[in-house]
Amino acid sequence: MKLVARNLSLCVAALCFVAVSGVAAQENHPKAASKPVTSEFKNSEGQTVGTATLSEAPKGVKIKLDIKGLPAGDHSIHIHQVAKCEAPDFKSAGPHFSPAGQMDHSQGSMPAGDIPDFMLIVAADGTAHVSVVAPNVSFGDQPNSIFSNGGTSIVIHAVGAPGASASPARIACAVVKRAE
Secondary structure (H helix, E strand, O other): OHHHHHHHHHHHHHHHHHHHHHHHHHHHOOOOOOOOEEEEEEEOOOOEEEEEEEEEEOOEEEEEEEEOOOOOEEEOEEEEOOOOOOOOOOHHHOOEOOOOOOOOHHHOOOOOOOOOOOOEEEOOOOOEEEEEEEOOOEOOOOOOEOOHHHOEEEEEEOOOOOOOOOOOOEEEEEEEOOOO
16 A cells, blocks of 8 residues: 555656646747737838838737828828728728727727827928827737737728717728738
8 A cells, every 4th residue: 555655645646747847938939029020011102101010018918100102291091990901091991900899989999900199290391200009909819819810900081080070081091911
């Protein structure tokens, strides 16, 4: 009986060692960061007017914007529901990105595709170089991922829209899809 108890103790100790070693091994090998994705903005004439480089951020998705050839001034920018950018009006991008069960503007809440407290300011020469974090979306496989349902799009609007009841014209659009 003592031999069985001793063997059982050794077996339990070995299993504990394996389990602890496995946890330590997982902690020593963190998940590799996803590669950034670059999307090209097109205007209503189909011309390239810049890029958006998207990458993981601690709280959301970082969007680095390099813009050229847009009208000077303030522009609102949003992540939209559909990975389509059909000119000239980009309505194919659908509404602001709002995963299932999430409220939208009409119900007094903010969709995930909104970027709070941000305006894209285009200089007199038509350029803008800025980064912003979209805090309500993710880069992974969650429902609020920018890659869910085949991807999303980023739309630049003609003018900033603080407090506006109607959405301003869509002047540029970039399709966001997972790199293949």
